[in-house]
Amino acid sequence: MIEQLILGNLRFRETQFNDNIAYYTELTKGQSPPILWIGCSDSRLQTGHITQAPAGVLFIQRNIGNIAPIHDWNFATVLEYAVKHLKVKEIAICGHSDCGAIKALDKDLTGDVYIPLWLNNALEAKNRVDSRITKPTTPEEVKERSRLIEQENVRLQIEHLKTYPIIRQALQEEKIEIHGLYYDLHTGALTKIV
Numbered sequence: 075m076i077e078q079l080i081l082g083n084l085r086f087r088e089t090q091f092n093d094n095i096a097y098y099t100e101l102t103k104g105q106s107p108p109i110l111w112i113g114c115s116d117s118r119l120q121t122g123h124i125t126q127a128p129a130g131v132l133f134i135q136r137n138i139g140n141i142a143p144i145h146d147w148n149f150a151t152v153l154e155y156a157v158k159h160l161k162v163k164e165i166a167i168c169g170h171s172d173c174g175a176i177k178a179l180d181k182d183l184t185g186d187v188y189i190p191l192w193l194n195n196a197l198e199a200k201n202r203v204d205s206r207i208t209k210p211t212t213p214e215e216v217k218e219r220s221r222l223i224e225q226e227n228v229r230l231q232i233e234h235l236k237t238y239p240i241i242r243q244a245l246q247e248e249k250i251e252i253h254g255l256y257y258d259l260h261t262g263a264l265t266k267i268v
Contacts, residue, residue: 139192157249157250167235167253176199
């Protein structure tokens with residue numbers, strides 16, 4: 075598979091890179107992306123493809139479940155660099171349909187060490203949805219419940235994001251906007267979550 079990736083890179087260089095060499099040369103001088111994108115690590119969700127954003131537009135942080143964990147050094151570093159140094163103007167947290175992390179909230183993960191700990195950051199989304207709906211009994215209801223939890227998880231992660239002092243200050247000073255997004259794998263549609 076690595077050889078296929080290297081061949082893909084060769085095709086990229088021979089076409090898109092060479093056809094836009096001035097653009098890519100400009101990118102070597104530094105970055106100033108306007109958006110911090112917090113998305114899921116899911117391999118079916120290729121951010122640049124679904125948004126058609128060219129290189130240099132998105133500063134990307136991906137993890138399982140598009141989580142904005144509270145008190146995480148890695149995540150805090152991304153936020154600090156994006157807001158303080160890159161001066162992003164917008165932050166997007168993007169969830170998606172058929173999310174394995176959300177499905178795992180209902181599974182017994184005995185034997186796993188890190189995944190259950192990580193998913194504790196999304197558990198409240200499941201609890202909120204389950205408190206509002208009746209227990210699903212049909213496959214359609216199960217699918218709808220998952221969609222509701224996936225979308226509620228985006229809202230929850232926005233709440234988590236706002237616990238970071240650098241984000242609270244940037245919001246107070248009106249230096250950034252935060253957006254919740256949801257990508258549907260079945261339709262290819264990217265929509266806002268309110």
